[in-house]
Amino acid sequence: MGKKKSKRKSLHNPQMTFWHKFKKNSEHNVSIAHNYTTDTIVPSVSALIPSSKALVYASELDYIAKCIQDYPDIETGGQLYGAWTASGAPRVIYAIGPGLRANHQPMFFNQDVEYLKNIGAKLKEYGLQHIGEWHSHHHLGLPSPSGRDTQTMQNAIVQLSLNRMLLCIGSFNERDIIINPVSYTHLTLP
Secondary structure, rough: OOOOOOOEEEEOOHHHHHHHHHHHHHOOOOOOOOOOOOOOOOOEEEOOOOOOOOEEEEEHHHHHHHHHHHOOOOEEEEEEEEOOOOOEEEEEEEEEOOOOOOOOOOOOOOOHHHHHHHHHHHHHHHHOOEEEEEEEOOOOOOOOOOHHHHHHHHHHHOOOOOOOOEEEEEEEEOOOEEEEEEEEEEEOOO
């Protein structure tokens, strides 16, 4: 009589998903995207200067693009985790998408807060910092942050006592999805 193989159910485990994704992606090169901000900012002496580039694993760009494809007519979004390089560039190692209770609307997106807290706590155990946000502007024809997006990022930096944050905006063009990163810093304006 032969041994009976046990069938194991595959359960979604954020820790295992992260670890396998991290191991797999740690061998990949990162994609460098330039910061296309058009605002003129006059920093104080103590302020950080926004980085002119963002380092993002190609797998995370692919994941964000897939999430945007899943919601082609309304906004979707998520958070970005990683660290800051010595030169101040954000390095995105892991991106999360919308939680089950996220609010998707044509002109805005709000994350599922409970989901964000749970995933964020797990990723912190691996030494990753919440370094930014991403959301889509789907077919709005706005490939860069809106004024409201910029104000939201500046408010978050002040309210959370941060020095900087990254915002990536994803949008459709004729053939592809474009993802534009913009770095924000805590600035003391004159």
